[in-house]
Amino acid sequence: MHEWALAEAIIKLIEYKALESGINRVNYVKVVLGELQQVDEEILLYAFNELLNILKNEKNIEVVKYQLVKEKAEFKCNRCNSIWSLNTNTVSADELEMIHFIPEIIHSFISCPHCGSHDFEIIRGRGLSVIVYPQ
Amino acid sequence: MQQDYRIFAIHSRLSSLKLAIPVISPKGGVGKSTISSMLSLALSDIGIATGLLDLDITNPTLHTILGIDIHSVKLEEIKGIKPFKLTERLEFMSIAFFTRDAALPLRGSDIVNTIRELLAIINWNSMILVIDTPPGLSDEVLELLLLLNSVNPHITKPLIITGQNILSIISTKRLLSLIRKEKIEPLGVLCNMCSNNEFIRDIAKAYSVEILGYIPFIQNFEETIGNTKAILKHAQSYLNILIDKILNLVKT
Ligand SMILES: Nc1ncnc2c1ncn2[C@@H]1O[C@H](COP(=O)(O)OP(=O)(O)OP(=O)(O)O)[C@@H](O)[C@H]1O
Numbered sequence: 001m002h003e004w005a006l007a008e009a010i011i012k013l014i015e016y017k018a019l020e021s022g023i024n025r026v027n028y029v030k031v032v033l034g035e036l037q038q039v040d041e042e043i044l045l046y047a048f049n050e051l052l053n054i055l056k057n058e059k060n061i062e063v064v065k066y067q068l069v070k071e072k073a074e075f076k077c078n079r080c081n082s083i084w085s086l087n088t089n090t091v092s093a094d095e096l097e098m099i100h101f102i103p104e105i106i107h108s109f110i111s112c113p114h115c116g117s118h119d120f121e122i123i124r125g126r127g128l129s130v131i132v133y134p135q
Numbered sequence: 136m137q138q139d140y141r142i143f144a145i146h147s148r149l150s151s152l153k154l155a156i157p158v159i160s161p162k163g164g165v166g167k168s169t170i171s172s173m174l175s176l177a178l179s180d181i182g183i184a185t186g187l188l189d190l191d192i193t194n195p196t197l198h199t200i201l202g203i204d205i206h207s208v209k210l211e212e213i214k215g216i217k218p219f220k221l222t223e224r225l226e227f228m229s230i231a232f233f234t235r236d237a238a239l240p241l242r243g244s245d246i247v248n249t250i251r252e253l254l255a256i257i258n259w260n261s262m263i264l265v266i267d268t269p270p271g272l273s274d275e276v277l278e279l280l281l282l283l284n285s286v287n288p289h290i291t292k293p294l295i296i297t298g299q300n301i302l303s304i305i306s307t308k309r310l311l312s313l314i315r316k317e318k319i320e321p322l323g324v325l326c327n328m329c330s331n332n333e334f335i336r337d338i339a340k341a342y343s344v345e346i347l348g349y350i351p352f353i354q355n356f357e358e359t360i361g362n363t364k365a366i367l368k369h370a371q372s373y374l375n376i377l378i379d380k381i382l383n384l385v386k387t
């Protein structure tokens with residue numbers, strides 16, 4: 001698992017945004033957890049909170065509010081336009097682990113349930129994404 | 136780009152590099168993958184901690200050239216993903232470890248995501264990173280140059296590979312004229328499957344890039360595939376100018 005590394009990068013983003021806006025109270029941070037990346041929410045939250053404390057104590061940067069939102073994965077076929085969601089029965093545990101590291105890898109392992117095409121988009125629930133609202 | 140948290144992870148993953156060498160060519164099949172392998176084997180053989188990354192996302196081939204059985208490798212997780220250790224001083228990473236060598240059909244934005252994710256989690260321990268790329272000014276090459284430039288523009292020195300045929304030379308000129316408009320300092324040009332240096336003397340002069348030697352067409356070269364000893368031997372015969380230049384760059 002690489003949740004600590006993820007949390008560290010999020011903290012650096014928050015710090016960057018705070019410095020960029022010249023503030024030390026960041027109003028709101030939204031963290032979206034997409035299904036494909038299977039980030040361990042508990043570990044991430046723990047690491048995030050620890051690092052938030054350090055950020056406050058060492059750099060005097062504070063986050064007023066943050067929120068973690070989970071998102072189910074959804075795919076759209078570029079060939080036939082059908083939309084479907086993840087069926088974990090069609091991918092092996094080994095494949096799921098690889099998708100955890102790099103969600104795009106799923107293009108090797110699944111295809112459109114209607115037309116068989118591998119040319120599809122991950123329209124939701126890809127992985128971790130972070131939006132910082134400084135004010 | 137600065138809204139993407141992965142950029143910060145990539146910065147810390149690559150910050151200890153002294154030199155990043157994207158191996159690029161506008162034309163396909165001129166020997167980028169072969170030369171990336173040769174170069175990284177030779178550098179690690181003389182004691183330099185070297186990383187080799189296959190960034191030909193939709194068609195990786197380095198693991199085949201290096202004789203690595205993808206299916207028998209279990210990636211190790213220590214603060215991210217440890218690259219596969221080919222020798223004491225050579226670390227290797229490829230998307231093929233993740234796809235189990237299955238085809239990976241991706242469009243542009245997916246390629247960008249894949250590269251950012253990959254570079255954000257790989258835990259390199261090297262001083263020099265050699266990066267094999269697909270031909271042309273592809274998404275892979277553009278994204279790589281973008282990321283490396285944001286980490287540290289001074290460590291990025293692309294190695295340009297050309298053949299001696301007219302189409303390859305014309306394509307290389309076009310690439311060099313583009314590079315010269317940007318603030319990218321190439322390592323130099325290397326002519327592969329060339330009978331001498333004359334083919335690149337003019338372009339080297341016109342675009343003031345260094346000639347890093349040439350590799351002749353080697354009969355039965357395919358027999359070296361999967362045999363790192365044989366590949367290293369060729370590197371020792373043909374890459375001396377290139378390696379000396381690299382050694383001078385990282386010496387300080
Ligand atoms: N000096 C050489 N002598 C003989 N054969 C060579 C030489 N260099 C490369 N080759 C062969 O030429 C072919 C193309 O080489 P390689 O795959 O390294 O090119 P590439 O630039 O990476 O191709 P692509 O653009 O598809 O990624 C391979 O079969 C390789 O073994």
Ligand SMILES: [Mg+2]
Nearest residue numbers: 167168191196
């Ligand atoms: Mg290649």
Ligand SMILES: [Zn+2]
Nearest residue numbers: 077080112115
């Ligand atoms: Zn379809």
